[in-house]
Amino acid sequence: xxxxxxxxxxxxxxxxxxxGLSHRHVGSVHAADAKMAIEHARDTYTRRMEGVSLxxxxxxxxxxxxxxxxxxxxxxxxxxxxxxPTFYKIPDGITHI
Amino acid sequence: MDAIATYALRLxxxxxxxxxRLGEWCGHAPALEVDLSLANVALDQIGQATHFLNLAGAxxxxxxxxxxxxxxxxxxxxxxCLLVEQPNGxxxxxxxxxxxxxxxxxxxxxxxxxxxxxxxxxxxAKAVKETAYHATLVSDWVVRLGDGTEESRxxxxxxxxxxxxxVDELFVMDEVDAAAIEAGVxxxxxxxRGAWDQRxxxxxxxATLERPAARRPVLGGRSGRHSEHLGHLLSEMQFLQRAYxxxxx
Numbered sequence: 001x002x003x004x005x006x007x008x009x010x011x012x013x014x015x016x017x018x019x020g021l022s023h024r025h026v027g028s029v030h031a032a033d034a035k036m037a038i039e040h041a042r043d044t045y046t047r048r049m050e051g052v053s054l055x056x057x058x059x060x061x062x063x064x065x066x067x068x069x070x071x072x073x074x075x076x077x078x079x080x081x082x083x084x085p086t087f088y089k090i091p092d093g094i095t096h097i
Numbered sequence: 098m099d100a101i102a103t104y105a106l107r108l109x110x111x112x113x114x115x116x117x118r119l120g121e122w123c124g125h126a127p128a129l130e131v132d133l134s135l136a137n138v139a140l141d142q143i144g145q146a147t148h149f150l151n152l153a154g155a156x157x158x159x160x161x162x163x164x165x166x167x168x169x170x171x172x173x174x175x176x177x178c179l180l181v182e183q184p185n186g187x188x189x190x191x192x193x194x195x196x197x198x199x200x201x202x203x204x205x206x207x208x209x210x211x212x213x214x215x216x217x218x219x220x221x222a223k224a225v226k227e228t229a230y231h232a233t234l235v236s237d238w239v240v241r242l243g244d245g246t247e248e249s250r251x252x253x254x255x256x257x258x259x260x261x262x263x264v265d266e267l268f269v270m271d272e273v274d275a276a277a278i279e280a281g282v283x284x285x286x287x288x289x290r291g292a293w294d295q296r297x298x299x300x301x302x303x304a305t306l307e308r309p310a311a312r313r314p315v316l317g318g319r320s321g322r323h324s325e326h327l328g329h330l331l332s333e334m335q336f337l338q339r340a341y342x343x344x345x346x
Contacts, residue, residue, distance in 0.1 A: 008128070029130050030128060030129075030130060031130065032241070035237060036237065036241075039134065039234055039237065040130035040131075040133075040134065043130065043133045043134045043137050044130055044133050047133075047137065
């Protein structure tokens with residue numbers, strides 16, 4: 001068994017800053033199981049009242065896009081300015097939009 | 098000190114010494130995340146100690162605050178239970194000590210929120226949330242180590258065996274407790290033992306562990322008769338104020 005395989009697996013941590021906001025990715029922790037991951041996330045990322053709720057998920061469960069495909073995936077959107085809803089007037093005092 | 102001041106002093110000393118012990122792990126824990134977990138618990142305990150010792154000093158009325166009580170008393174004047182001063186040993190021994198103490202502390206603080214002394218009740222109300230988390234966190238570790246590998250299991254058993262003889266002292270009552278209960282301020286600790294036993298047994302069952310064999314209880318911490326370990330702890334904790342009296346930062 002190699003040293004690497006003895007390490008606890010990595011978990012991605014998401015914190016909800018306050019009610020109504022979505023969970024945001026803040027970093028990762030090592031943990032042997034989901035319960036330990038929540039405890040480590042609590043102890044590592046919410047020490048200063050950063051959150052009201054936590055999600056953790058195994059990093060290995062994330063499927064990411066291939067950086068080599070970036071041109072085909074993302075560049076075609078560059079000249080589609082009409083997809084931005086910039087033609088609406090937003091009333092004053094609206095936040096989180 | 099009168100009985101109520103001494104009552105607050107004992108609560109503060111328990112939290113202070115446990116916090117100092119757990120702080121010794123800082124930079125040495127098995128993983129970075131565990132280092133943070135133990136330091137968080139240590140800081141919670143030292144925060145509780147600050148409140149309890151400041152209150153003890155105020156009740157005493159001789160101008161001593163929490164810092165003075167923490168850093169300018171000698172071994173014989175400390176009133177913490179013997180359990181919290183026991184050495185860290187390995188990680189499992191540290192977990193065993195926190196496991197036995199955190200469940201006691203959560204039950205104690207829960208009852209103390211009903212104290213007629215509003216200051217004690219307020220400190221307990223804040224601290225009980227911290228302690229509830231400590232009890233959960235440490236119980237999970239007891240299960241992981243006990244129901245883990247052959248080695249982690251052997252170490253967990255040895256850790257519990259080391260700490261077990263200091264359990265009975267947690268629930269011993271004396272004239273200070275009697276006076277505090279009489280005044281409606283203190284908690285009947287002996288009444289907490291049943292609930293404590295249930296909690297401990299449930300976690301041990303999850304961890305596939307047996308209760309350690311009954312040992313002759315070791316008592317004396319409340320009256321200043323401490324193990325050899327406390328002096329060493331204090332020599333480190335109090336070094337700065339002993340070498341540079343009154344130093345601030």
